[in-house]
Each structure stands twice: as C-alpha cells, then as structure tokens.
Amino acid sequence: MSDGSLGLWTVPLAVFGGAIRVSTPFLFVSLGECITERSGRINLGLEGTLVMGAMSAYGISYLSGSPWLGVLAAGIAGAMLGALHAGICSLPRVNDIAVGIALMLFGTGLAFYLGKPLIEPTAARLPAIDFGWWSDVPQVRAALRINVLFLIGLALAPILYWAFKTTRWGLLIRTAGESSDAARAMGYSVLAIRLRATMVGGFLSGIGGSFLSLFYPGSWNEGLSSGQGITAVALVIFARWDPMLCLWASLAFGGAAALGPALQSVGVTSGYHLFNAAPYILTLAIMIITCSPKRTLTGAPAELSITR
Amino acid sequence: MIIGETPLPEGPLGVDAVAVTMKFGDFLALDNVALKVRPGSFHALLGENGAGKSTLVKCIMGYYHATEGDIMVGGREQAIANPKDAHALGLGMVYQHFTLVPAMTVAENLVLARDDVPAIVNWAKEKQELEAFLARMPFKVPLNARVSDISAGERQKCEILKQLYLRRRFLILDEPTSVLTPGEADEVLGMLRDMVVNGGLTILMITHKFREVMAFADEVTILRRGKLAGNGKVADLTPDSMARMMIGAEELTVQPPRVGQLGEARLELSKLCAIDDAGAVAVENVSLTVRGGEIVGIAGVSGNGQRQLVEVLAGQREAESGEVRVRGDLYSASREEMRRHKMSLLPEEPLRNACVGGMSVADNLAFREFDRAPFASKGWWLNRSAFRKDAERKIGLYKIKTRSPDTPISALSGGNVQRAVLARELGGEVEVLIAANPCFGLDFAAVAQIHAEIMAARNRGAAVLLVSEDLDELLELSDRLVVMFHGQFVHEARASEADLTEIGRHMAGH
Numbered sequence: 133m134s135d136g137s138l139g140l141w142t143v144p145l146a147v148f149g150g151a152i153r154v155s156t157p158f159l160f161v162s163l164g165e166c167i168t169e170r171s172g173r174i175n176l177g178l179e180g181t182l183v184m185g186a187m188s189a190y191g192i193s194y195l196s197g198s199p200w201l202g203v204l205a206a207g208i209a210g211a212m213l214g215a216l217h218a219g220i221c222s223l224p225r226v227n228d229i230a231v232g233i234a235l236m237l238f239g240t241g242l243a244f245y246l247g248k249p250l251i252e253p254t255a256a257r258l259p260a261i262d263f264g265w266w267s268d269v270p271q272v273r274a275a276l277r278i279n280v281l282f283l284i285g286l287a288l289a290p291i292l293y294w295a296f297k298t299t300r301w302g303l304l305i306r307t308a309g310e311s312s313d314a315a316r317a318m319g320y321s322v323l324a325i326r327l328r329a330t331m332v333g334g335f336l337s338g339i340g341g342s343f344l345s346l347f348y349p350g351s352w353n354e355g356l357s358s359g360q361g362i363t364a365v366a367l368v369i370f371a372r373w374d375p376m377l378c379l380w381a382s383l384a385f386g387g388a389a390a391l392g393p394a395l396q397s398v399g400v401t402s403g404y405h406l407f408n409a410a411p412y413i414l415t416l417a418i419m420i421i422t423c424s425p426k427r428t429l430t431g432a433p434a435e436l437s438i439t440r
Numbered sequence: 441m442i443i444g445e446t447p448l449p450e451g452p453l454g455v456d457a458v459a460v461t462m463k464f465g466d467f468l469a470l471d472n473v474a475l476k477v478r479p480g481s482f483h484a485l486l487g488e489n490g491a492g493k494s495t496l497v498k499c500i501m502g503y504y505h506a507t508e509g510d511i512m513v514g515g516r517e518q519a520i521a522n523p524k525d526a527h528a529l530g531l532g533m534v535y536q537h538f539t540l541v542p543a544m545t546v547a548e549n550l551v552l553a554r555d556d557v558p559a560i561v562n563w564a565k566e567k568q569e570l571e572a573f574l575a576r577m578p579f580k581v582p583l584n585a586r587v588s589d590i591s592a593g594e595r596q597k598c599e600i601l602k603q604l605y606l607r608r609r610f611l612i613l614d615e616p617t618s619v620l621t622p623g624e625a626d627e628v629l630g631m632l633r634d635m636v637v638n639g640g641l642t643i644l645m646i647t648h649k650f651r652e653v654m655a656f657a658d659e660v661t662i663l664r665r666g667k668l669a670g671n672g673k674v675a676d677l678t679p680d681s682m683a684r685m686m687i688g689a690e691e692l693t694v695q696p697p698r699v700g701q702l703g704e705a706r707l708e709l710s711k712l713c714a715i716d717d718a719g720a721v722a723v724e725n726v727s728l729t730v731r732g733g734e735i736v737g738i739a740g741v742s743g744n745g746q747r748q749l750v751e752v753l754a755g756q757r758e759a760e761s762g763e764v765r766v767r768g769d770l771y772s773a774s775r776e777e778m779r780r781h782k783m784s785l786l787p788e789e790p791l792r793n794a795c796v797g798g799m800s801v802a803d804n805l806a807f808r809e810f811d812r813a814p815f816a817s818k819g820w821w822l823n824r825s826a827f828r829k830d831a832e833r834k835i836g837l838y839k840i841k842t843r844s845p846d847t848p849i850s851a852l853s854g855g856n857v858q859r860a861v862l863a864r865e866l867g868g869e870v871e872v873l874i875a876a877n878p879c880f881g882l883d884f885a886a887v888a889q890i891h892a893e894i895m896a897a898r899n900r901g902a903a904v905l906l907v908s909e910d911l912d913e914l915l916e917l918s919d920r921l922v923v924m925f926h927g928q929f930v931h932e933a934r935a936s937e938a939d940l941t942e943i944g945r946h947m948a949g950h
Contacts (some may be wrong), residue, residue, distance in 0.1 A: 299562075314539040318539070434543065
C-alpha cells in the first residue's frame with residue numbers, strides 16, 4: 133500500500149477531499165443566506181457578493197501580503213453589498229428578488245472591472261492544516277490537507293444553530309422572518325433587523341468568495357464562480373433554512389461535484405460530463421422528491437416573498 | 441420620563457383621551473372624541489367597523505399621533521411617541537390579529553416580548569421562572585408547544601398572559617373573543633373581570649358584542665363614524681339603546697320571513713377528506729346533505745377545517761378522497777358544472793378569494809358570465825358596453841358604493857366588495873349557495889343586506905351551506921346546524937331547538 137496505489141480506494145478519498153474543498157464556498161454562502169432568509173428577505177445578489185469577495189480578497193492579499201487581511205476585506209465588501217441590498221429593499225414597494233438579480237449583475241460586473249489588473253499577479257494564499265501527517269500515502273495526505281476556512285465554517289454551522297435558539301439576536305431574526313407584525317408590535321424595527329441580517333449574510337458570502345481566489349482554485353479570473361453563489365442560495369431552500377442541514381447539504385453537493393474528477397483520476401473517462409452534472413442531478417432529484425404542489429415548504433420563514 | 445418627576449401612581453392605571461382628533465390626509469378618522477377609563481374598571485369601546493375604535497386605541501398606544509388632543513395616563517398628560525413609550529408607562533394591547541410568532545414555542549414568544557431579552561437566553565432558568573409565573577395566573581398554556589400547534593383559544597390566552605407577564609397595568613383588548621367559543625369567551629373575560637375586581641388591572645375592550653358588554657363591562661363608550669355617540673354606565677343602558685347609538689338613523693334592510701317548502705337533495709358530500717397546506721388532514725370523512733329551500737349552518741372555531749372544506753367546494757383545493765354530488769351528478773367544481781348547476785359562492789375574504797383586486801368593478805361583476813352573450817359574441821369578442829350596462833344595474837340594485845364601474849375593486853371598502861360579490865353570485869338564478877363568513881368585519885347595514893339576500897335565496901328554493909364563526913348569525917339564519925371540530929362533523933341540531941351551551945361544548949371538542 134505504501135507505494136501509493138490505492139486502487140478504487142482513491143475514489144472515496146478524492147470525493148472526501150473534494151467535498152471539503154468544493155463545499156467551503158457553498159457552506160459560507162448558504163450560512164450567510166440562511167441568516168438573511170431567516171430574517172424574512174431573500175438576497176439573490178450573493179453570486180455578485182461571492183465574486184466581489186473573491187476579487188477583493190485577492191487584491192488585498194496581493195497588496196498586503198496577508199491572506200487573512202484579504203479574507204477580512206472580502207467580508208467587508210460583502211457586508212457593503214448586503215447593506216446596499218437591504219437599503220434598497222427598505223424603500224416602499226421594492227421587490228427583494230428583483231434587487232437581488234440587479235445586485236448579482238452589479239457585483240460581478242464591478243468585480244470584473246476592478247479585478248482586471250489582478251489576473252496576472254500572484255497573491256499570498258490561505259494556509260491549510262495537515263491532518264494526514266500520520267500517513268505516507270500521498271492521496272491520504274492530499275485528502276486530509278484541510279483548509280482553515282472550512283474548519284471555521286464547520287464550527288459556524290452549529291454555532292448558528294445554537295444562536296437561533298438561545299440568543300436575543302437569533303430570536304429577533306426569527307421573529308422578523310416569521311411575523312413582521314409581531315416584531316413591530318413588540319417595538320422592534322424589522323427593517324433594521326433585516327439590514328443587519330443581510331449585512332452579516334453578505335459578510336459570510338464575501339468570505340466564501342475569498343476561499344475561491346485564495347485557496348481553491350486559488351487565482352483570480354472571471355470564470356471563477358460560475359454560478360456557485362446562486363446554487364448556494366438554492367441550497368438554503370434545500371436545507372430547509374436549518375444551518376446544520378446547510379452544512380450537510382454543502383458537503384453532499386461538494387462530494388457530488390468531486391465525483392467526476394475522482395472517477396477520471398482512476399481512469400473512468402466515459403460519461404465524464406454526466407458525472408460532472410451529478411450535483412445538479414442530485415439537487416433536482418431531492419427537490420422533486422421532497423416538494424409537493426399541495427403543501428407549503430416546511431420550515432420556510434413565513435415572511436419570505438416566495439412563501440407569502 | 442423626565443428625571444425628578446414623581447412616578448405614576450401604584451396599582452391600576454386610568455387613561456383619558458381628551459378631545460382627540462385624527463386626520464389622515466383629508467379623511468377625518470376621529471373628530472373631537474373623549475374617552476375616560478377610570479382606574480380599576482372594565483371599560484368597553486363599542487362601534488361599527490370604521491367607527492374609529494382602532495384608530496383611537498392606536499393613538500393611546502403611540503402607533504398614531506393624534507392631530508389634536510391629549511392622552512392622559514394616571515391623571516397626567518403624557519407624550520407617547522411610540523409603542524415602547526406606552527409599554528414603559530404600563531400600557532399593553534392584545535391585538536385582534538395575533539402577534540405571536542407561529543413557528544416559535546409559547547415560552548420563546550413570552551421571553552421575546554420582554555424589553556430586556558438577555559443576549560444569551562438561559563432556557564432552563566427562564567422556563568423555571570415562567571412556570572412560577574403561570575402558577576400565579578388564572579389560566580394555563582403549554583409552554584413548550586409551538587404556537588402554530590395550539591388552538592385559537594389557547595393563543596388568545598397566551599396573548600393575554602404575555603401582557604400580564606410584562607406587568608401591564610392597563611390592558612387594551614381588540615375584539616378578544618372573535619376566535620373563541622362562547623364558553624372560552626366567558627372563561628377568559630370572567631378571569632380578566634376577576635383580576636380587575638381584585639385590583640391591579642384596568643381593561644379597555646373593543647367589541648361589537650352586546651352580550652359581553654352587558655356581562656362584563658362597568659362602563660361603555662360608543663363611537664359612530666369617528667364621533668362620540670354616547671357613553672355611560674352599562675347598568676343604565678340596554679342593548680337596544682346601545683345599538684341605536686352605534687347605528688344612528690340609518691335604515692337597515694329588512695330580512696324576509698322564513699317561507700317555502702323543503703325541496704329535493706341538492707348538495708351531497710360523502711366521506712370527503714382534504715389536507716391543509718402543511719399536509720395535515722384538515723377535513724376528515726365529512727358527509728352531509730343540503731336540500732333545496734334549506735340553510736345548513738356549519739359552526740366551529742376558526743381553523744377546524746372549514747376553510748379547506750369551502751376551498752374544496754369552490755374548486756380551490758383538491759379533495760384527497762370522497763365525493764361531492766350536486767343533484768346526483770358528480771361535481772368537481774369545473775366552470776361548466778358550476779354553470780349547469782347554478783352554483784354560487786360567497787367565500788371568506790372576498791377580495792382575495794372571489795375578486796381580482798386590480799380589475800374594475802364591472803369586470804369583477806361579470807366574471808361568471810363574461811364569456812357568453814350578451815357580454816361576449818361568439819365566445820371571444822367582449823362587448824364592453826354590455827359589461828358597463830350590467831354593472832350599472834347591479835351597482836344600483838345592490839347599493840354598491842363605488843365612484844364608477846371602472847374603479848378597481850380593491851379601492852372599495854370591505855362591505856362594498858362583499859356587496860359586489862353578492863350582486864354577481866346572487867344576481868341570477870341560484871340553486872346551490874355556499875357562503876363562508878359572509879359578514880366578517882362588515883357594518884350593520886351590509887350585514888343586514890347580506891342576511892336578507894341569503895334568506896331570500898333560500899326562500900326561492902336554493903340549497904344554502906353557510907359556514908360561519910359567528911354563532912348568532914348561524915342561529916338566526918340556519919334551519920339546521922352542524923358543528924365542525926378537528927375536520928369532522930361532531931354534532932347536529934335543528935337551529936330552532938339548538939342549545940347554545942351544548943353547541944359551545946362541541947365546538948370546543950368536549
């Protein structure tokens with residue numbers, strides 16, 4: 133075994149490593165969107181936030197030499213875009229979905245414009261922790277090189293789950309999302325709660341973007357995201373607005389996405405594109421199985437514009 | 441509150457509204473209204489829909505700022521800028537529409553309502569304190585149940601408990617019994633009355649039920665169209681004198697007497713089942729026959745499957761199993777069947793369920809017949825002048841108050857939307873009529889007109905299924921009464937021999 137030929141064991145190992153790698157941006161964006169949607173608003177602009185975050189992180193990391201400053205910058209850029217979304221949505225008769233689509237285009241467009249000079253240079257990248265030090269098998273070591281952002285996300289999911297239940301902010305966000313009348317009757321400003329929830333959502337999405345440019349694939353170009361932000365928004369619905377389920381959904385999605393490359397690495401080349409479509413097929417299948425025209429989605433915040 | 445000011449008196453609070461005038465643009469919602477609620481009393485605020493009751497209490501609670509006039513709390517003038525100020529003074533309000541968050545537990549709702557929700561909630565400690573608080577209270581609620589899973593009566597108790605938990609000393613109740621069975625209403629109001637009598641609480645109750653005013657209130661203030669129409673001690677007044685003050689000189693439609701013969705079976709439901717939006721069983725094995733010339737009333741507390749039953753009959757929801765027959769033919773609520781059997785429908789919330797808000801009154805009036813002559817030639821070319829002529833005739837006949845037939849129907853008041861639906865549904869021949877809470881939230885004049893029309897349709901030989909949460913309405917109109925509880929028919933009685941206590945018991949599921 134020490135010669136590195138693991139045979140078919142390569143596939144689950146590669147899927148495991150890939151799941152962690154691919155799922156990290158999904159995890160951050162879906163947790164961010166989970167917070168925003170639980171407050172009663174949908175921010176579809178997170179695709180733009182993700183790309184903007186990737187660009188800012190890369191730029192700041194390149195200029196300062198510190199990838200963590202880049203991550204922070206990505207978060208701040210995301211929070212600003214979130215504030216913009218929430219600000220526009222707090223005007224009367226504004227539809228959050230339409231604003232989200234506009235901001236998606238705005239965010240990606242702005243990132244491409246500002247990021248033009250960043251395609252060439254190389255920025256400092258985020259570190260990873262080697263959990264595979266005990267093994268001499270290169271595939272095992274590769275699969276167990278886990279990036280720090282994933283670990284943060286892994287901790288964040290249960291923290292959010294707990295926070296929704298036992299903190300004042302969690303209760304207020306849920307109240308704003310479930311019944312804005314109740315929140316108003318208690319003297320809380322629904323708009324202010326949603327503004328903060330959308331900013332935090334944007335912050336996390338921006339960090340998700342920084343992962344793309346600073347770890348994997350680890351460079352800045354215009355094809356970096358290819359719709360991952362929007363897919364993550366869908367994952368939240370799929371995860372029934374539950375942060376823990378967001379974690380599992382992101383991992384399942386990431387694992388499915390890693391299936392194609394993993395199979396290719398052991399020489400299965402037929403149906404390569406089919407395997408690459410696995411995450412989408414998986415999502416579609418689960419959606420069809422769990423949805424019904426006769427029932428409303430369970431767990432959906434009652435104030436969301438799609439459930440109202 | 442200004443530092444150095446003497447604090448408010450201990451115990452129950454009194455509130456005075458002095459010469460309050462409230463304008464919304466050109467509209468005068470309140471005109472120089474006075475309301476004096478003495479500390480430690482149970483005060484009723486009576487008035488029709490749109491009389492300004494809600495506006496007045498919202499001025500007291502700081503939602504609105506009166507254009508003119510003052511609010512005095514505990515004998516002292518107070519500037520109440522927002523609900524938080526009102527809460528700080530010890531004023532609380534229980535709203536007609538629940539302000540509990542349905543997806544949260546009772547305990548979460550109670551803790552959330554506090555002004556000082558801790559940043560991190562220690563649930564073990566909070567639950568202990570809540571249990572201790574509940575032990576001192578006259579009614580109990582399940583702390584760990586989700587609000588969406590408890591009954592309307594329990595929710596109303598929760599709303600009241602929430603205010604008591606927040607140590608309010610002046611409580612405004614907005615139509616607190618509209619979702620309760622008569623038994624529950626008496627229980628809740630009786631307990632509140634005891635708390636008032638024992639000191640510590642003042643209550644201002646908005647209502648339109650004379651029975652509750654007579655039984656529980658000490659004093660009453662009556663509003664009509666934004667003006668003070670009368671006030672005084674309840675002991676000095678009768679329901680009749682109060683009704684006169686509420687309605688004024690307006691003439692009400694006289695309801696025709698109950699005449700005619702019982703006809704053949706028109707509407708038959710057999711073992712009908714339906715599920716609600718959450719996928720739970722809402723209507724379970726319901727069987728019923730309604731014959732021509734008969735009004736069958738379905739009583740029940742809201743949320744016991746009546747809505748889903750009406751939606752199945754209206755074609756808005758698919759039945760899971762069972763069948764509906766009209767004059768022996770299988771009925772699936774298609775347009776063709778409705779037309780053939782002359783089905784008419786007065787659904788609840790007519791603006792949502794029976795109208796397209798953005799379309800004109802004339803268009804809405806023509807929905808049943810718009811694709812046939814004289815409205816359409818050859819089934820596709822619409823004749824707009826026919827729409828207009830028909831609409832003008834119906835607007836006159838049914839006294840629909842609208843600026844023109846081209847006004848969007850959503851611009852009409854609730855009573856006039858219901859009159860328009862009435863004109864459309866009862867304007868032609870009717871063999872089967874299904875009505876669901878047809879008078880909910882309407883004024884006396886509209887209610888009298890709708891009741892008269894329903895009775896007239898029955899007398900002409902229509903089979904009428906009347907679903908209502910208002911027992912008085914059911915007892916007045918129905919020939920036969922069925923009680924619905926948890927999706928099933930649990931009790932049946934002739935309306936003339938019905939016993940209110942017996943029906944109330946079945947409505948509560950006992």
